[in-house]
Amino acid sequence: MTAMLGIIGGSGLYQLPGLEKADWHPVATPWGAPSDDILVGEMAGVRLAFLPRHGRGHVHSPSTVPYRANIDALKRLGCTDVVSVSACGSFREEMAPGDFVVVDQFIDRTIAREKSFFGTGCVAHVSVAHPVCDRLARTCAQAATAAGVTVHKGGTYLAMEGPQFSAMAESKLYRDVWGCDVIGMTNMPEAKLAREAELCYASVAMITDYDSWHPDHGSVDISEIIATLGANADNARKTVAGLPERLDHDGPCPCGCDRALDHAILTAPEARDPDLLRKLDAVAGRVL
Ligand SMILES: CSC[C@H]1O[C@H](OP(=O)(O)O)[C@H](O)[C@@H]1O
Numbered sequence: 001m002t003a004m005l006g007i008i009g010g011s012g013l014y015q016l017p018g019l020e021k022a023d024w025h026p027v028a029t030p031w032g033a034p035s036d037d038i039l040v041g042e043m044a045g046v047r048l049a050f051l052p053r054h055g056r057g058h059v060h061s062p063s064t065v066p067y068r069a070n071i072d073a074l075k076r077l078g079c080t081d082v083v084s085v086s087a088c089g090s091f092r093e094e095m096a097p098g099d100f101v102v103v104d105q106f107i108d109r110t111i112a113r114e115k116s117f118f119g120t121g122c123v124a125h126v127s128v129a130h131p132v133c134d135r136l137a138r139t140c141a142q143a144a145t146a147a148g149v150t151v152h153k154g155g156t157y158l159a160m161e162g163p164q165f166s167a168m169a170e171s172k173l174y175r176d177v178w179g180c181d182v183i184g185m186t187n188m189p190e191a192k193l194a195r196e197a198e199l200c201y202a203s204v205a206m207i208t209d210y211d212s213w214h215p216d217h218g219s220v221d222i223s224e225i226i227a228t229l230g231a232n233a234d235n236a237r238k239t240v241a242g243l244p245e246r247l248d249h250d251g252p253c254p255c256g257c258d259r260a261l262d263h264a265i266l267t268a269p270e271a272r273d274p275d276l277l278r279k280l281d282a283v284a285g286r287v288l
C-alpha cells in the first residue's frame, strides 16, 4: 500500500507551511465533523494530510475534540501512518522544556470521551499492549534529531481529562508512584482509535513545563507554556518536514498495526448491526 502520512497538530501547531499542491478539504465522517478541514498536499513526493487537533483558532477543548471523526477522516483520506504532535508537561528533571519525547506507553485517565468505534452490534477487542508503532516512532526520533531537537526515545504519557492542570498530589502520584514521564490531555483515546483503524501511530510530545511536582518551578503557568509553545512549534514543523523522506514503508508493518483487526471482531456475522457496519466502512472495511 502506498504510504500517506497524517499529522495531528496539537496546541500551538495549527498550520503546516511547506506542503506542495496543498488545499484545505472538508471531510464528512459517520462520527460527525473532524476538528477542522484537513490540509492535504505533498511533501518530498509523499501525500500528507494535516489536521489541527483543536481546530484553527483553538476551538475544541481536550474533552470535546472529536477523536473518532479525526481518526476516521484521516483513514478515509488514505493515511497509513499518523503522527501526533502534542504539548505536554514533564515529570523528569532531565526532560526539560523544549525537549521532545517520542512516547511509547500511555496511562489513560480520561473519563469523558468516546473511546471506541465498536460497540453494541459489532464488538471488537484490539490489543494496545504496545500502543505506538515502533517503526514510525523510530522515524520520528530520527527526524527530530536531524532537526536539532533534544529527543528522548521512549516515555510514558499520562493522559488526563483536564482541562484544569493537575493538583500537586496527582502530579507526584503520576511521577513517583506510577513512573510516568510526561503528562498531556489528548493522546487518549486518539492512540486507541488509531489502533482500531489499523493505522500506524506515533506521538511526539513537546515539553512546555514541569507540571506541578517540581520544587523549583511551582505550579503550571499557562503564560510560560504559551511562550514555550512558539519555539516548540518551529521545531515541530522542522521535524515534520523530515518525516516524509524517512518514512519506511516496505512491506506490511512489522509491528502489525495494519492488521490489528485480524481476529478482533467477536460479534457473529448474522448478529451484526447493519447501521454500525455502515459507519465502520473506512475504519474496518478491510475485515468486514
Ligand atoms: C496548551 S496547555 C494544555 C493543552 O495543550 C495540550 O494539547 P495538545 O495535546 O493538543 O498539544 C494538552 O494536552 C492540553 O490540551
Ligand SMILES: Nc1ncnc2[nH]cnc12
Residues within 6 Å of the ligand: 087, 088, 089, 090, 160, 165, 166, 183, 184, 185, 208, 209, 210, 211, 212, 220, 225
Ligand atoms: N502540565 C501539563 N499538564 C497537562 N497538559 C499539558 N500540556 C502542556 N503542559 C501540560
